[in-house]
Amino acid sequence: MIAPIFPVCAANAAVTALIGTSPVRLYPFGEHDDSVVYPYVVWQNIDGSPPMYLDTVPDFDEYKLQVDIYGNTASEAAAVALALRNAIQTHAYITRWGSQGRDPETKSYRYSFDVDWIVKP
Template sequence: MLPLIFPLLKNATAVTALIGTNPVRAYRHGRAPQDVVAPYVTWSVPGGTAENTFQGADADFFRVQVDCWSDGDTQIETLAKAVRAALEPAAHLVAYLADDQDETTKRYRMSFAFDFIKPR
């Protein structure tokens, strides 16, 4: 039912070159494990709607927030570019949400919002 973010990231060589393959450091629900090694990606689905028509062209619309995390300022930009390239063939980039540094972990973050439309 939800957009298949993990397979899109897992199948993108430029992404897995940065976040690994075993395991792929990409986590749902906007949270990563406590001691995860950077860089990594988190995502969540803060909203969506069901599109219903009488013609049977039903679809689900999802807004997905994707956050890229890194210990390095240069690396975060490289990761963000790779993630964007991996997701844009399946979704529309609609917003840049953050380009900051977490005060607690000192990790850099770049955040995007993507819109996915999934036919039912």
């Protein structure tokens, strides 16, 4: 089970204008290859659960995702974060604006936020 972050974001023209279409540079955590093209986005599940019913199977699942954007500049990372926010907010809830910073080794800029997503099977 997985939140539909990729299809939602890949279908959004403002998002793909910034992170590409072939490929869409939106990767599950750990799936990004070694050839880095900026900007790009990684995401991962950090929490979630189905509701607990005794007499039937759950009718939805809850996911909490962490989304991290990496860019060559702070403004590039922020622009991708804004486009992602606008695409995601019609399907899920942004629940935390995370840290922003610069990686000391790669010198890339990072922007982070969390999303709560309710998915009906």
